[in-house]
Structures are given as C-alpha cells and as structure tokens.
Amino acid sequence: MFPTTLYGSQETQSLSLMRVKKGISHTCQWDVKKLCFEYDTDPYYQALDTKVKDYASIVGIEVFSPVSHTLFNPADVIQKNGGRPPLSYQSFVKLAGQPSWASSPLSVTISSLPPVGDVGGCEISEVPTIKELGYGDIEQDEFSPFRGGESEALKRLKESINNKEWVAAFEKPKGDPSAFLKPATTTLSPYLKFGCLSSRYFYQCLQDVYRNVKRHTSPPVSLVGQLLWRDFFYTVAFGTPNFDRMTGNRICKQIPWNDNDELLVAWRDARTGYPWIDAIMIQLYKWGWMHHLARHSVACFLTRGDLFVHWEKGRDVFERLLIDSDWAINNGNWLWLSCSSFFYQYNRIYSPISFGKKYDPNGDYIKHFLPILKDMPKEYIYEPWTAPLSVQTKAKCIIGKDYPKPVVPHDSASKESRRKMAEAYSLNQKLNGKVSEEDLKKLRRKLEEDSEDTKQEVKTKRMRQKLIC
DNA sequence: TGGTCGTTGGATAT
DNA sequence: ATATCCAACGACCA
Numbered sequence: 001m002f003p004t005t006l007y008g009s010q011e012t013q014s015l016s017l018m019r020v021k022k023g024i025s026h027t028c029q030w031d032v033k034k035l036c037f038e039y040d041t042d043p044y045y046q047a048l049d050t051k052v053k054d055y056a057s058i059v060g061i062e063v064f065s066p067v068s069h070t071l072f073n074p075a076d077v078i079q080k081n082g083g084r085p086p087l088s089y090q091s092f093v094k095l096a097g098q099p100s101w102a103s104s105p106l107s108v109t110i111s112s113l114p115p116v117g118d119v120g121g122c123e124i125s126e127v128p129t130i131k132e133l134g135y136g137d138i139e140q141d142e143f144s145p146f147r148g149g150e151s152e153a154l155k156r157l158k159e160s161i162n163n164k165e166w167v168a169a170f171e172k173p174k175g176d177p178s179a180f181l182k183p184a185t186t187t188l189s190p191y192l193k194f195g196c197l198s199s200r201y202f203y204q205c206l207q208d209v210y211r212n213v214k215r216h217t218s219p220p221v222s223l224v225g226q227l228l229w230r231d232f233f234y235t236v237a238f239g240t241p242n243f244d245r246m247t248g249n250r251i252c253k254q255i256p257w258n259d260n261d262e263l264l265v266a267w268r269d270a271r272t273g274y275p276w277i278d279a280i281m282i283q284l285y286k287w288g289w290m291h292h293l294a295r296h297s298v299a300c301f302l303t304r305g306d307l308f309v310h311w312e313k314g315r316d317v318f319e320r321l322l323i324d325s326d327w328a329i330n331n332g333n334w335l336w337l338s339c340s341s342f343f344y345q346y347n348r349i350y351s352p353i354s355f356g357k358k359y360d361p362n363g364d365y366i367k368h369f370l371p372i373l374k375d376m377p378k379e380y381i382y383e384p385w386t387a388p389l390s391v392q393t394k395a396k397c398i399i400g401k402d403y404p405k406p407v408v409p410h411d412s413a414s415k416e417s418r419r420k421m422a423e424a425y426s427l428n429q430k431l432n433g434k435v436s437e438e439d440l441k442k443l444r445r446k447l448e449e450d451s452e453d454t455k456q457e458v459k460t461k462r463m464r465q466k467l468i469c
Numbered sequence: 470t471g472g473t474c475g476t477t478g479g480a481t482a483t
Numbered sequence: 484a485t486a487t488c489c490a491a492c493g494a495c496c497a
Contacts, residue, residue, distance in 0.1 A: 086494090086495090087493090087494060087495090088493090088494050088495065090494090090495080091494075091495065091496095339492085342494095343492090343493095344491090344492040344493055344494095345490090345491075345492055345493095346491095346492075347489070347490055347491070347492090418490095422490095422491095425492075
C-alpha cells in the first residue's frame with residue numbers, strides 16, 4: 001500500500017541544497033547586491049543559512065534575514081530564561097509575554113515583485129514532479145484535499161474567522177477527532193507550515209475577533225493558545241541539541257524501546273487490527289492530515305501505549321506523510337506522546353477501542369476510511385474480532401482474512417508497557433538521566449526476563465487449574 | 470525542599 | 484453530566 005522507498009528528510013534536503021548551491025554560482029553573473037530570506041530555526045536550515053551568509057559576506061552581498069515565521073524570536077525567549085529554553089507551556093507563555101509587533105497592524109496588501117530580468121538563460125526553479133517524489137503510482141482522488149497557495153490560505157482563514165462564536169468558544173481538547181466531513185479545527189496547519197499563512201497575521205485576526213465578542217476562551221485551549229504551542233515547540237527545539245533524537249537529547253527520557261519492525265510496519269501500513277488506529281493511518285496516507293487527538297491515539301498506541309516501538313520510527317512516518325509536518329512541532333509532539341519529555345503521566349493511555357467510540361459510536365469514521373468494515377454492525381465495529389463468525393460472514397469481512405486480527409491484545413500489552421515505562425523512569429531517576437546504551441541493554445534484558453516469568457506464572461496457574469479440574 | 474498543577478485517559482459510581 | 488479512583492510523573496516556584 002505504501003511506496004517502498006521512505007523519503008526521509010535527507011533526500012528532500014539534499015535536493016534543496018543542490019538548488020542553493022546552483023543559486024550561489026549564479027549570484028556573480030547576476031550581480032546580486034542583497035539577499036533576503038526568512039530566519040529559520042531548524043538545524044538543517046541553520047547550517048544551510050550559515051553557508052549562504054558566509055559566502056555572502058566573502059563576496060560582499062548584504063543579507064537581510066528577519067525572524068518572522070513565529071510570533072516571538074525563540075532566541076529572545078531562551079535568553080530571557082537564562083540561556084535555556086523553558087520546558088513547560090505556562091513558563092513559556094509567561095516569559096514570552098505580548099508580541100512586540102502586536103499593537104501595529106500588519107499590512108496584507110501585497111506589493112508586486114519587480115520583473116525577474118535577464119537570468120542568462122538558466123532555469124530559475126526546478127520543482128520536482130509528483131513522480132520524482134515517488135507518488136507517481138497514486139490515483140488522483142487519493143491526493144490530499146488541501147490546495148496550495150497564499151490565496152487559498154487567506155480564503156480558508158477568512159472562513160474560519162467569520163464564525164466569531166466558533167472562534168470565541170474554541171477549546172482544543174474538546175474537538176472531535178472522528179469528524180472528517182467538517183473537521184473540528186481550522187486545518188490551517190499546512191498553510192502555516194509552508195508559509196502561505198503568516199502566524200502573526202493569524203494572531204492579529206484572532207485578536208480582532210476576541211475584541212468583538214463578550215467572552216472567549218484562553219490559552220492553552222484557545223486558538224491563540226494553539227499558535228503559542230507552535231512557538232513553544234519552536235523555542236524548545238531551537239534551544240535543545242539533538243532535539244529529534246533520544247540519545248544525546250538532554251530533555252528526553254532514555255527508554256528501552258523495541259526494535260520490532262513487524263509491529264512498526266503493521267502500524268505504518270494500517271494493519272494493526274484495531275479499526276480506530278488503522279482508519280487514522282489511512283486518513284494520514286490519503287489526506288496527509290488527521291485531527292490532533294487522532295494523532296495522539298496512534299502515537300500513543302505505537303510507543304508507550306501498546307507496541308513500545310521507538311518514537312523516532314513513528315516520527316519518520318509522520319514526517320513523510322503529514323502535509324503539515326513541521327520539524328519542531330512533529331518531534332515535540334512525539335516526545336510528548338511517548339512520555340519522553342514535557343508529559344510524563346504514562347498511566348494515561350488512549351484505548352484503541354473506547355477512545356474513538358466516545359465520539360463516534362456508529363463508527364462512521366472507520367467505515368469511511370476502512371470500507372472493508374462498512375457492513376460490520378456498530379456493536380462490533382471497534383472490536384471486529386469479537387463478532388461471531390455468522391456476523392463476519394454477513395458483513396463480508398472475515399477477521400484474519402479480509403481484515404487483520406489485533407497485532408497485540410490491548411489489555412495485556414498496555415499493562416506491560418506501563419510496567420516498562422515505570423522501570424525505565426526509575427532507571428532514569430537513579431542515574432540522574434545519564435543512561436548509557438549499555439544500561440538500556442541491561443534493562444531490556446531484565447524486562448524480557450520478567451515478562452518470561454509472568455508468562456511462566458500464567459502457564460503454571462493454568463496447569464494447576466487443569467489439575468484441579 | 471515541598472507544594473502545585475498540568476490543552477486532550479479510562480472505568481466506575483452517582 | 485460530574486466526581487472519584489487508578490498510580491503517581493516532573494517543571495516550576497515560593
């Protein structure tokens with residue numbers, strides 16, 4: 001179902017690096033005097049921009065690179081905190097305060113660009129084709145429903161903002177992850193990510209709405225709160241070396257994740273046997289977007305909830321498939337959901353069965369993205385393996401043949417995961433966070449032994465019961 | 470150092 | 484709908 005090649009960041013990045021290098025070779029013959037580009041905090045672009053700035057300084061080209069992608073300058077917030085990024089949202093909000101530009105309205109009138117002029121017969125851009133990116137074999141109707149561009153972004157922004165009551169009452173945690181005909185959020189994230197929509201303009205539009213209503217929600221749950229979350233992750237990511245890895249990451253708990261490719265692939269390819277999880281992964285594949293809480297469900301399931309697979313593996317899948325995937329935010333949320341950083345209440349596990357049922361008891365979301373289950377009665381739609389064979393036959397969906405059996409039993413798997421998390425946390429505490437590769441290996445062995453013991457106990461108990469009977 | 474509190478859990482009781 | 488338990492974390496701040 002998925003193209004076999006995984007397009008990690010490196011391939012895409014080397015493509016843009018090539019373009020920049022070519023661009024540099026043309027700066028002399030074009031007599032370039034000034035280079036303007038937005039300041040970028042992602043490590044890859046930091047390195048790239050340094051190269052460009054160094055070159056410009058050598059050949060005497062002026063560089064203008066302002067911070068404008070985020071509400072605040074991450075470096076300022078880090079400096080205010082004594083050189084380290086704040087690790088909680090509340091402390092970030094307190095440090096950040098009001099944006100300096102908030103009182104002066106941003107201009108949205110777009111001045112026209114000067115004509116390109118003579119470029120000496122060279123190609124200006126080499127935008128890769130859909131086929132080159134590995135999507136050539138996908139049917140047109142499977143492409144994301146998002147249309148690109150600034151005009152589209154502003155149109156969609158207006159549609160959201162026009163509903164003042166909705167904006168004023170917005171509370172992120174209360175949204176419905178199963179809503180797909182009309183998603184429960186603004187779905188503006190792809191436009192923020194690609195710079196089609198300015199987060200600062202969005203912020204000002206929201207403030208305008210707030211000024212014109214009696215009451216409105218507040219951070220962290222409000223819409224402005226969501227923009228602040230974005231800035232929070234940008235700031236921590238900027239101030240944390242190796243933010244996208246477990247090892248060498250000062251703020252990341254060292255956890256002995258599985259290296260189980262079978263479980264990872266089942267999750268990635270929407271074959272876990274849990275319809276709620278698989279439907280979300282299909283939506284990811286088809287739309288490149290899912291509701292925030294849907295992302296929580298599958299991320300928790302893959303890592304600390306059920307499969308105990310490394311969060312970096314899930315991060316890679318999201319990074320490639322999400323249309324709004326953003327380096328700081330994606331990594332930040334995987335750290336959060338895997339209880340590796342920011343959030344530590346590993347006992348709170350999303351159930352792959354009851355969480356979705358709460359919002360969508362009929363399973364409409366599942367039936368839409370997993371049509372193989374469209375005739376499964378709602379009593380069984382979240383747990384089709386419990387349906388009697390007669391029901392499965394009538395629904396034309398035999399579990400184990402037409403749709404997979406669960407890869408792991410949720411009850412015991414999540415219990416096991418809780419235990420592993422507790423052990424890993426206690427090791428991190430004991431070693432004050434300085435957990436080595438060897439320490440993790442040892443813990444992995446210990447956990448396996450314990451699990452063997454449990455299995456043996458269960459066996460012994462069963463034997464005893466048999467003897468009694 | 471100890472108290473507070475944290476965007477978004479689940480199961481069960483009322 | 485709301486309260487309570489489960490089992491109990493760590494960042495922040497006084």
